[in-house]
Amino acid sequence: MTEPGSLGAEPARRPSDDYTEQLLGRPLELRRRDVSRAAEVSLLSARKFWHALGFPVVDTDDELFTEADQKALTAVAGIVRDGLLDEQTALAMTRAFARSADRLAGWQSQLIAEAVEAHMTAALGDEGEAAEGETRSVPSIETATETAKRLSVLTDRLEPLLVYAWRRHLSATVSRMLADADPESYGMTKMRSVGFADLVNFTALVRRMSERDLARLVSRFEALSADVITAHGGRLIKTVGDEVLFTTMGAAPAAAIALDLVEAMAQDDVLPDVRCGMARGPIISRLGDVFGTTVNRASRLTAVAQAGTVLVDATMARELASLSGFELTGQRRRILRGVGPVTPSLLRRATSPARRSTSPVAAPEVAGSSPSTPWAPWAPQPSRPARSHPDSRTDT
Numbered sequence: 001m002t003e004p005g006s007l008g009a010e011p012a013r014r015p016s017d018d019y020t021e022q023l024l025g026r027p028l029e030l031r032r033r034d035v036s037r038a039a040e041v042s043l044l045s046a047r048k049f050w051h052a053l054g055f056p057v058v059d060t061d062d063e064l065f066t067e068a069d070q071k072a073l074t075a076v077a078g079i080v081r082d083g084l085l086d087e088q089t090a091l092a093m094t095r096a097f098a099r100s101a102d103r104l105a106g107w108q109s110q111l112i113a114e115a116v117e118a119h120m121t122a123a124l125g126d127e128g129e130a131a132e133g134e135t136r137s138v139p140s141i142e143t144a145t146e147t148a149k150r151l152s153v154l155t156d157r158l159e160p161l162l163v164y165a166w167r168r169h170l171s172a173t174v175s176r177m178l179a180d181a182d183p184e185s186y187g188m189t190k191m192r193s194v195g196f197a198d199l200v201n202f203t204a205l206v207r208r209m210s211e212r213d214l215a216r217l218v219s220r221f222e223a224l225s226a227d228v229i230t231a232h233g234g235r236l237i238k239t240v241g242d243e244v245l246f247t248t249m250g251a252a253p254a255a256a257i258a259l260d261l262v263e264a265m266a267q268d269d270v271l272p273d274v275r276c277g278m279a280r281g282p283i284i285s286r287l288g289d290v291f292g293t294t295v296n297r298a299s300r301l302t303a304v305a306q307a308g309t310v311l312v313d314a315t316m317a318r319e320l321a322s323l324s325g326f327e328l329t330g331q332r333r334r335i336l337r338g339v340g341p342v343t344p345s346l347l348r349r350a351t352s353p354a355r356r357s358t359s360p361v362a363a364p365e366v367a368g369s370s371p372s373t374p375w376a377p378w379a380p381q382p383s384r385p386a387r388s389h390p391d392s393r394t395d396t
Contacts, residue, residue, distance in 0.1 A: 022152035026066030032058055035065050039073040045087075049073050052094040054102055096287070104162075112154075113139045113147045114216075120146075179249075190285060192247045193254035193316060194295050195234075195278040196302040197225060197261045202242035205272065218242070221271055224264055232257045237290055243302075247283070247290060251319035254278055255326055258310040259349050266308060277301030278347075279313040293339070300336035301344055310347040317345040325350050 021027050036046035047057055049072075058064060080090050117139060139147065180190045199205075199221060206214060218241060225244045229236045232253040237245040248254040258276040265274045279301065281294035301311040311331070312320065320326045327348040336342050 019148040019152050021066075023148075023155055024066050024068060025155065026068050028063050028066055030065040030067070030070060031061045031063055032065065033061065035070045035073060038070045039077050041073065041077045045077070046073055048087075048091060049076055049094060052091045052098065054095070054098040108158075109147060109151065110215075112150055113143055116146045116150065117143045190283055191281065192249065192283045192290070192294070193251050193278060193280045194283060194290065194298040195246050195248075195254050195258055195276055196298050197244045197246075197258065197274045197276045198302050199242035199265075199271070200273045200275055200307040202272070217270060220268075221265075224268070224271070225261060228260045228264060229257050232260070237288070245290070245295075251280055251316055252323060254280075254316070255310075255312070255320055255347060258347065262308055262310060273307040275302060275305035275307055276310040277303070277305050277312075278310065278316050280316040280319065281313075297336065297339050297342065300339050301342070304334060304336070304344075311344040312347050314343055314345070317347075320347065327351070 032043065032046065036043050039046065041049075051057055076090050076094060079085050080087050085093065120143065205217070209217065221242070222239045222244070225239070225246075226236050229244070229246045232248070234246045234248045234253055234257050237247060239245075246254075246257060248257065255278070258278055261274055261276060265271045277298050277300070279294045279298040281297075282292060283294050284291040297313055301313060305311045312328070317328050317330075321328055327350045329346040329348070331344045331346055333341055333343045
């Protein structure tokens with residue numbers, strides 16, 4: 001029997017090797033030449049595809065690929081051959097899949113790892129060890145191994161959900177594109193209400209909290225924000241740590257989202273207050289993100305808003321002034337960096353249905369319209385999700 005560490009000993013098997021084939025769903029039995037030959041493409045084209053997926057170029061002839069790799073490459077090559085997409089667009093589409101899948105895989109793996117570690121900590125029942133576990137930013141080998149086991153079991157069940165969600169979001173995106181393309185309905189430009197919600201004093205929290213507690217706080221903020229935004233038919237564009245960016249087609253649902261976010265965070269025992277800034281106008285949509293002066297104006301208004309308040313630009317204020325249920329108070333003129341002079345209005349929920357806007361841009365009220373009530377899923381007495389404004393368009 002060969003002793004460990006001797007020259008004749010077999011190389012130690014990495015823990016990841018035990019789960020690679022389970023997660024891929026196929027055995028690693030193909031070389032790179034096998035894959036490119038079966039897909040009827042050159043090694044150079046196969047390398048471009050593999051690189052677009054976000055993986056390093058493979059220069060060995062080891063058996064590192066599966067039948068699924070071959071089918072994927074064949075599918076992309078077929079799209080190009082049939083003239084549905086040119087090679088550059090097909091590779092860009094592949095990169096889009098790869099970036100989204102990479103973030104999704106990391107997000108879901110972390111969620112499972114946190115659940116596993118919480119279960120292990122509770123099972124130990126040792127307060128000293130539990131306190132130490134709270135400060136860990138990297139999972140233990142036990143947590144990582146158990147996470148790999150659970151994901152290998154869940155993969156086949158989660159895969160149909162991924163395809164379903166992609167098709168649903170693709171349908172919603174195409175619907176928005178068709179609506180924006182109708183000049184009789186929405187004009188010649190893509191008009192949106194853009195909002196930012198920013199956690200107040202987040203920098204101070206970063207210094208006081210452990211990495212794990214901070215991660216949980218951010219996760220809680222993202223989940224609560226997503227629930228409120230989608231409940232009103234808004235679209236969550238992105239989250240960046242302590243800030244979320246959302247859009248809606250109409251002004252009323254954006255106002256309802258901002259007010260509900262402020263109230264939901266105020267009622268939460270863990271999260272700090274938020275401040276919101278909103279603007280309405282044309283935007284540029286590119287690769288799932290939004291750009292333009294309207295977005296910049298909303299961002300700058302957020303930066304000057306006080307904790308627990310919502311500031312809106314003049315265009316947004318004019319549209320909201322014609323609706324009952326909202327109270328607008330004109331603020332002093334400001335010079336916003338990179339934007340220029342802006343006269344914002346402070347948005348509040350009206351104390352009574354008959355309460356009119358106190359902003360100079362106030363207009364006659366529309367009978368029967370009112371913003372929705374706040375929705376706070378983590379409040380002591382959670383209520384049903386609030387409905388968006390009856391006069392609003394759903395950004396789906």
